[in-house]
Amino acid sequence: ERYITSTMAPEAELRNRFLLKGKEAAAALNEPETTKSRICKTHELEGHEVAIEGIIYDITSFxxxxxxxxRIFGGNDVTVQYKMIHPFHSSKQLEKMKKLGIVEDYKTDYQxxxxxxxxxxxxxxxxVPxxxxxxxWGYFIRATFYILLLAVCEFIWVRDGSSVPLAIVLGISQAFIGxxxxHDGNHGAASKKPWVNDFLGFGADFIGGSKWLWMEQHWTHHAYTNHHMMDPDSFSAEPMLLFNDYPLGHPARKWYHSFQAFFFLPALSFYWLSSVFNAQILDLKHRGAEFTGMKLENDFISSRKKYAIAIRAFYIYMNVISPF
Structure with a gap:
């Protein structure tokens, strides 16, 4: 059993869980209780639906x-993710989506x-005014430079083969992209234009990752930052490394963690391998996000699998096979 010793997301404070149902839910939906609308439990949400503060919305209708x-998060309660990404939105923005009903078991850890x-x-x-x-403009100038640097390094890597100096520069260029x-593209923060964010977001795939797996993990990370049971980043390196300050005697603590300050850098050098040859690319379900309770079963994820696998195969050919 895990101990709760974490810092919750900074944009909200922990509070007692509560349920929204009956007259309160009907009022939130702006409909009388007798109106026929969808009423279900959170785990019954369909792939085109999300729940925000107890209200079910159709995310394909706008x-x-x-x-x-x-749409990656279709089928889930995304209240915390929505509040995290849109901290200044009001109910007016939510009116752009079609309301379908309510979830009768809505609950939250945050106020x-x-x-x-x-x-x-x-x-x-x-x-940030x-x-x-x-x-x-400064961001896009830097982004252009980073993309060109990666492209040049990849070209030389494939044409001339590998070398230690080139490997170092290629690694740095991939770090700039990542x-x-x-990062900013997949946060939807680079531009107001979706195609720009999507284009930049594919940078994750061209450094050995996956934009869709990254979003599943990283958006969950931001929603529950440093929560040792809800933040995938906090426990994804276990049991090799501990990023959580578990109490003494906790089963997650092993004898070798007392020495991780000496071996964590060599261990992290294998992160690239663990990412590139990660079987999660086959089903596009990030295990850390699933562990927190996210349901990653919807048509959008299924439709992206073939693209994710194809880009990963191309990346492996370019970076692992062709130089040798």
Whole structure:
């Protein structure tokens, strides 16, 4: 059994779980209780549906500025993910989606709109003023440079074969793509245009990952940052490495973790291999996200499998087979 010793997401505070049903749910739906609308439990949500604060929405019925990738989370309660990505939205934005009904077992660990949350938002806007939420010209200049650097390195890698200096530069170029280009693209934060975000987001696939697996993991990570049972990033390296400060005597702690400060860098050097040759690409279901309770069964994920596998095969040929 795991111990709860984590810091919850900064945009909300932990609170007691509560249920939304009966008259409260009907009022939230802006319909009388007698209106015929879909009523189900969270695990019964279909692939084209999401639940936000107890209300079921059809995510295929409107144009989303972030693109179709939000359909990855079809079939789930995405209240926390929605609040995390859209901290300044009101109910007005949700009206753009078609309401289908309510989930009768809605519950949450968070209380939104607290004084602490408002204070955090105020401080953030001092750094990132409203209207500057997307990539600047400086960002796109850097992104262009990083993409060109990766392309040149890949070309030389395939044409001339591998070498230690080239491998170092190629690795750095892939890090630039991973930490900047694909990260912001797959957050939907690079541009207001979905195709730009999608294009940049595929950078994850061209450094040995997958944009769809990354979104399943990373959006869950941001929704539950540092929660040792809900943040896939916090436990994905176990049992090799511990990123959680478990109490002494916890079963997750092993004797060798006392020495991980000495071996964590060599261990992390194998991250590339574990990503490139990860069997999760075959079904596009990130095991860490599934562990937290995310249901990754919908038509959108199924339709992307063939593309993910094809790009991964191309990447392996380009980077593993052709240079040798």
């Amino acid at each position: 144009y989303h500025p972030g693109g179709d990738s939000i 939104f709109g607290t004084p602490f949350e408002r204070e955090i938002k105020k401080e953030v806007y001092k750094i 409203k209207g500057n939420d997307y990539g600047t 930490l900047n280009v694909q």
